[in-house]
Amino acid sequence: MAQSSFLGDGKAKRESLGSVRLTRAEVAKHCTAGDCWVIVNDRVYDVTGFLDEHPAGRNIILLHGGKDCTKEFLEVHSEDYILAFAPNSFVGCLEGSSALAPKKPANVPVHFDSSKILALKRNVYGDEHEAYRASFRTFLQKYVQPEYAKFEAKGVVDREVYSKMAQEGFYLTLGIPSACGGRGLDWKHNCVVVEEVEDLGCGGLFVNLGNDMVLSYFTESCTNEQRARWLPKLRRGAVIAVAMSEPEVGSDLGQLSCRATPSPNGGWTVNGRKMWISSGAVAELTVVACVTDPTKGAKGISMLVIESEMPGVSCAKRFGKLGKHASDTCLITLEDVHVPRENLVGEEGKGFQYMMQHLPRERLSIAVASMAAARRALALAVNYVHGRAAFGANLGTLQAVQQELAKIRTEVQVGTTFVDRCIADACQKQLSAEAASMAKFFATDLSFRVADRCQQLFGGYGYLKNSPIGKIMVDQRVTRVYGGANEVQLEIISKGLGFKPQRASRL
Ligand SMILES: Cc1cc2nc3c(=O)[nH]c(=O)nc-3n(C[C@H](O)[C@H](O)[C@H](O)COP(=O)(O)OP(=O)(O)OC[C@H]3O[C@@H](n4cnc5c(N)ncnc54)[C@H](O)[C@@H]3O)c2cc1C
Structure with a gap:
C-alpha cells in the first residue's frame, strides 16, 4: 500500500499522524488508478480500500482512476463519513496548513472482513495456502483491481492479465503437473484464487473457468502427445474455454446437435452453434462437445479441441448481461470447421462421460466462489450498519437488524463449513457428484439470498449502479x-435417495 512510504509499517496511530505533513505534489503521486487519496479541509485521506467498502463504491467517489475525486465525495458526504467508514484512512495534513488530526468519531465502526465474520476458524487451508493467498491478493491489488472498471466497460479482460497470472502461478500453471512444466499445486490453491477474486470484488474475472473447468480436459483426458502440443500454450496463459451449451440445449446435454461429420482425409468437419460460451471472444483453445455419431445418443458425443484460428470459427455475438460484466459470454458459430483427428480429447464417444467426470469439481469451484461472495456481503453489511446513523444511534443498535445479521451469519457459517469439507474431499479425490451438487445448490442459492438481504440493509445506497453489495447480488444471480x-443439481442429489429423474420417456 502506498501509505507505507510515509508511514513506515502503516500501523501508526492516527493521533501521531497529525504531525505528518505532505505537499500537494506528494499527494498527487497517490492519485493513480490504483490509489485514491483525497484532501478534505487540508487533511489527507487514503480512501483506496474504502472504494470497495463504501456502499456506493466507485460510483460516488471515483468515477475514473487517476482523477481527483474529492469534489464527488463532498457532494454526497461530509468529512466525518470517511472516518466513520474507514477509520484508518487518515494519512496526514497538508504542509503549510494549520490543520490538525481529525477527532475520532464517537461511534468507531467495526471492521469485519470475510474471515473475521465467521464463528469457526477454517481449517481446510495450511500455511502454504495462506502465503499463496497473500501473494495473489497483492497481485490482484496491483494488476487487476486498478484496471477492473476498464475490463467491465469493455466486457472482457485483457489477455495480458491471464499471461501475467500464469507466469506468477495463479492461472493454469498452478494446476499443470510439475512433470509437465507447471507448478503442480494442490487444488486448495485453486480455491484460494477463486476466493480472493470474489473477496476483492473482481468476480467477473472468471478465472476458475480456465483453472477449474477447462484445464482438466487437457491434463487428465488428453494423450501425452496432445499434452506436449498444448501445454506450452497453457503454461504461457492462453485463454481456454469449454463449449457444451447450445441455443436449443443447455441442461439436457445428451441432446446436443453440433455435428462433427467424419471427413475423407481423417478428422471431422464440424457445423453447429455454441451458446453462452464464457471467454469465447478471446479463447485460443476451446473444448467443444460435438456429436460424432448421431445414432448413439449420449454415447455419440465427443470432445474436440477447436483452435481460434481454424477457418470457419467465429464469435457471432457477445451478449450484454445483467452482471459479471468483465467476462465475455458469446455465441460461437462453427461452419465447416476442419478439425484433425489429433484434436480429439481422449476417446471418441466418451465426451458425455468426460463432461460428467469434470463437472463435479467445476460445480464445487462455483460453490467456493459463492461462499466467498456471501462472506464478503455479510462483512460489508455488518460494517455498514455499525456506522450508519439512525434513530439517535446507528442501524446496528436495532434488534431486528442484529437478528437478521445473526441469521445470515449462521447460514454463511454452515455453508462455509460444508463447502470446506467438500474442498478437503476433492483434494483426497473423494468428492462425490452428489456432494458437489449439494455444495453448488446450497452455496449459490444462499449467496444470492444473503446478498439480497444485505443489500436491503444498505437502503438506497445498495441500489446504486456499481455499489459493491448490489454487484454481488447481480453477479451471484447467474450462479x-x-x-x-x-434444479439439475437437485435431480442428482435425489438420485441418492433412490429416485429417478422425471423424463417424458418414463411418464
Ligand atoms: C453467464 C453464463 C456463462 C456461461 N458459460 C458457459 C460456458 O462457458 N460453457 C457452456 O457450455 N455453457 C455456459 N453457460 C450455459 C449454462 O451452463 C446454461 O445456461 C445452463 O446449463 C442452463 O441451460 P439453459 O440456459 O439452456 O437452460 P434450460 O436447459 O433451457 O433450462 C431453463 C430452466 O429450466 C429449469 N430446468 C432445466 N432442467 C430442469 C430439470 N431437469 N428439472 C427441473 N427444472 C429444470 C431450470 O430452472 C433452468 O434454469 C453459461 C451461461 C451463462 C448465463
Whole structure:
C-alpha cells in the first residue's frame, strides 16, 4: 500500500499522524488508478480500500482512476463519513496548513472482513495456502483491481492479465503437473484464487473457468502427445474455454446437435452453434462437445479441441448481461470447421462421460466462489450498519437488524463449513457428484439470498449502479443457472435417495 512510504509499517496511530505533513505534489503521486487519496479541509485521506467498502463504491467517489475525486465525495458526504467508514484512512495534513488530526468519531465502526465474520476458524487451508493467498491478493491489488472498471466497460479482460497470472502461478500453471512444466499445486490453491477474486470484488474475472473447468480436459483426458502440443500454450496463459451449451440445449446435454461429420482425409468437419460460451471472444483453445455419431445418443458425443484460428470459427455475438460484466459470454458459430483427428480429447464417444467426470469439481469451484461472495456481503453489511446513523444511534443498535445479521451469519457459517469439507474431499479425490451438487445448490442459492438481504440493509445506497453489495447480488444471480441449473443439481442429489429423474420417456 502506498501509505507505507510515509508511514513506515502503516500501523501508526492516527493521533501521531497529525504531525505528518505532505505537499500537494506528494499527494498527487497517490492519485493513480490504483490509489485514491483525497484532501478534505487540508487533511489527507487514503480512501483506496474504502472504494470497495463504501456502499456506493466507485460510483460516488471515483468515477475514473487517476482523477481527483474529492469534489464527488463532498457532494454526497461530509468529512466525518470517511472516518466513520474507514477509520484508518487518515494519512496526514497538508504542509503549510494549520490543520490538525481529525477527532475520532464517537461511534468507531467495526471492521469485519470475510474471515473475521465467521464463528469457526477454517481449517481446510495450511500455511502454504495462506502465503499463496497473500501473494495473489497483492497481485490482484496491483494488476487487476486498478484496471477492473476498464475490463467491465469493455466486457472482457485483457489477455495480458491471464499471461501475467500464469507466469506468477495463479492461472493454469498452478494446476499443470510439475512433470509437465507447471507448478503442480494442490487444488486448495485453486480455491484460494477463486476466493480472493470474489473477496476483492473482481468476480467477473472468471478465472476458475480456465483453472477449474477447462484445464482438466487437457491434463487428465488428453494423450501425452496432445499434452506436449498444448501445454506450452497453457503454461504461457492462453485463454481456454469449454463449449457444451447450445441455443436449443443447455441442461439436457445428451441432446446436443453440433455435428462433427467424419471427413475423407481423417478428422471431422464440424457445423453447429455454441451458446453462452464464457471467454469465447478471446479463447485460443476451446473444448467443444460435438456429436460424432448421431445414432448413439449420449454415447455419440465427443470432445474436440477447436483452435481460434481454424477457418470457419467465429464469435457471432457477445451478449450484454445483467452482471459479471468483465467476462465475455458469446455465441460461437462453427461452419465447416476442419478439425484433425489429433484434436480429439481422449476417446471418441466418451465426451458425455468426460463432461460428467469434470463437472463435479467445476460445480464445487462455483460453490467456493459463492461462499466467498456471501462472506464478503455479510462483512460489508455488518460494517455498514455499525456506522450508519439512525434513530439517535446507528442501524446496528436495532434488534431486528442484529437478528437478521445473526441469521445470515449462521447460514454463511454452515455453508462455509460444508463447502470446506467438500474442498478437503476433492483434494483426497473423494468428492462425490452428489456432494458437489449439494455444495453448488446450497452455496449459490444462499449467496444470492444473503446478498439480497444485505443489500436491503444498505437502503438506497445498495441500489446504486456499481455499489459493491448490489454487484454481488447481480453477479451471484447467474450462479444458480450456470454450471448446470440448480434444479439439475437437485435431480442428482435425489438420485441418492433412490429416485429417478422425471423424463417424458418414463411418464
Ligand atoms: C453467464 C453464463 C456463462 C456461461 N458459460 C458457459 C460456458 O462457458 N460453457 C457452456 O457450455 N455453457 C455456459 N453457460 C450455459 C449454462 O451452463 C446454461 O445456461 C445452463 O446449463 C442452463 O441451460 P439453459 O440456459 O439452456 O437452460 P434450460 O436447459 O433451457 O433450462 C431453463 C430452466 O429450466 C429449469 N430446468 C432445466 N432442467 C430442469 C430439470 N431437469 N428439472 C427441473 N427444472 C429444470 C431450470 O430452472 C433452468 O434454469 C453459461 C451461461 C451463462 C448465463
